[in-house]
Amino acid sequence: HMLLNVARGAPLVLLSEGKFDPEVFWNLVEKHRVSNLFTVPTIVKMLVEHESVDRYDHSSLRYMIYAGAPMYRADQKLALEKLGMVMVQYYGMGEVTGCIAYQPREMHAVDDEDPNANIGSCGIPRTGMEVAIFDEDMNRLNPGEVGEICCRGQAVCTGYYNNSEATAEAFRGGWFHSGDLAVMHPDGYIELRDRGKDIIISGGENISSIEVEQVIYRHPAVQEVAVIGIPHEKWGESPKAFVTLKQDQELTGEELIEFCRDNLSHFKCPTSVEFIELPKTSTG
Template sequence: MSHHQVANLASLLSQTAALFPERAGLIQGERVWTWREIDARVNALVQGLRSLGVKAGDKMLVQSRNNAALFESCWAAFRLGAVWVPTNFRLTPPEIAYLGSSSEATVMLAEDCFASHVDAVQEASSRLRHVVTIGKARDGEIGYESLVAANLGAPHEAAEVEADTPLWYFYTSGTTGRPKAAMLTHGQMAFVVTNHLADLIPGTDENDRSIAVAPLSHGAGIHALLNVARGAATVLLPSDKLEPEIFWQLVEAHRVSNVFTVPTIVKMLVEDPAVDRYDHSSLRYMIYAGAPMYRADQKRALQKLGKVLVQYFGLGEVTGCITVLPPSMHAAEDTDPNANVGSCGRPRTGMQVAILDDQMQPVPAGTVGEICCRGPAVFAGYFNNPEATEKALRGGWFHTGDLGRMDDRGLLYITGRESDMYISGGSNVYPREVEEVLLTHPGVAEVAVLGMPDEKWGEIGVAVIVASHSGLTAEALLAHLDGRCAKYRWPRHFLFWDSLPKSGYGKVTKKDIRTRLIERGELQPAVHA
């Protein structure tokens, strides 16, 4: 671990505010926040949090939909030398309670519509000392806006940090069922921001505009950092529902040049008739990540938008920096040598990608093995989880758990996953998390959840159930999941079988379940590029 001082990542915001004080930094509906205003509000929030006793190293849990406060809160955490712990706002109170207690958060910022999530965290965690509410505060809570207002005019004070000082716990679900906090650091993120600017949105400057369509708690939040670094404003949607018509209206109105999203959303946006009614000629980079994209969807997007697609492959632990397929390596015609059909691109600048076998030896080009990488984008490990850290970083490489091959030009092709994770609408779903909740229903004796290909969502979950009594219905199981498990994880299909196939060790074998589903015509075989 390196123990030298580095720039506090929050300097990206202060530098931009000094350079472009009167330019727009954040836009939502009619409201425009200038860089000067955002920077001053962040300073006020830092001062306000310090006055509450929040200090460097403390963890700040944030439960909010996309809004100005969520956008500001990360910069305040970084500037404080604290750790930003944003959640996926769609998770249920019990799921958030686990994130609050496992991250050891001492302060929670929450939008007022998430009161039951706040209560759940307070019940689960003895460490939580302060709740700052975005909107209307309840008794014992502190209003976000009043905390900022009371401290406006506070001087700029950024904590001294080292390369390995954590700044963000990026929660990633694990195959083991419980989500893990990947520790992102100031040194790592300085590289990541630079790398993303070089590889994803090269040439971006203060005249550009970005639009956030996904929650700022994960990939879209990383993407927002890049635009702040360059002084490009971020446009937030007026509500948390993505409506294609409104998206294209905003692209035209604000001359939006870049957006970070996922394949299912790209598909939805370009299939909507509104795409033809608005001027989107300003759009230079439509970045998609988080899942493979079906070739037909890729072609349609290229036909509608031109050469603006950028694909990247990465995980939270390496903050997206594994490979990139830039606009020049996409083409609508399969015969075009630049089409690179089925590839997720070349290694990211400054990163090394290798395909390793079980003995952690590199395999020849064209051979399938585990996709591994190393370089400055690799995280500092999982918080409070040395076993998982050791496993992920064994042999000096970060192990993705994805299977793939590289061609002789160094382009990567993903062929599958070691785990039974599937990706629905761009979100990772780990079946074991869902299976554990379903097994708490008294009528469920055994269960297996697996992903199946789906035109709209990429993949969807199918649950195969062995019931302990007759009369168990899909409706009863969905009612059981309600409030215990985020909706995006719910299986779309429930099948009831008399028994599940088992290995010689008595372990349920998903491979055999998949085969049986295909044989019975209950599941289409997956098509890999």
């Protein structure tokens, strides 16, 4: 991707190594009149929550592409409010040259009631990519039914180098298996539900960690959250929330669980909460 830009004569602005600084970032956007950005939701959140976003001119931005993880709706709305209609979502992975589906600028909206808001969607299949939702037995599912996102097309790799076993598993039935669970709506939009391995099974019920995280994230004291399944003597598994609070905010685990019970089916609510600073990689 970098070389394509160079071939077309488009300058690249690269941040130097070290701690990520939103003010340095916005200063560079203003100085170099940056028009296109590619980043991850955690970095977008840091950029639009930092006060420097209002002190630098970023009107040159045409596209801010975000990928790599689901973006919480509250973060998406703030980004749209601060930056305007420049947000573009990619959904994919390395095996498909980065993109299975995309959600262009016009498929975003600040207002939850706007039909273009497409809350929870990861967009529509990219050009040249055939996407379908299958169950475990490779039966193609109807719109609205939860199954695995599978795809095929010229952008999909042919397999894993020197690993025929992994290739056979990932390309069962002639389709590449993403490992992600989703539903496809009648209009072709794909709504991501969870990673297959991240589904929490409690008392025979499937719980989406993303759904629980989205609810917890709406609490005004919560900065970040991650939900996982932990062993439970009675139910097999139960949700546990790891939470980072906003600066100068206080919240108990009991209060957060009660908040969840007001906004979720009770069986989906965390049974325990741990307040920590969530670890991150250098890219967020």
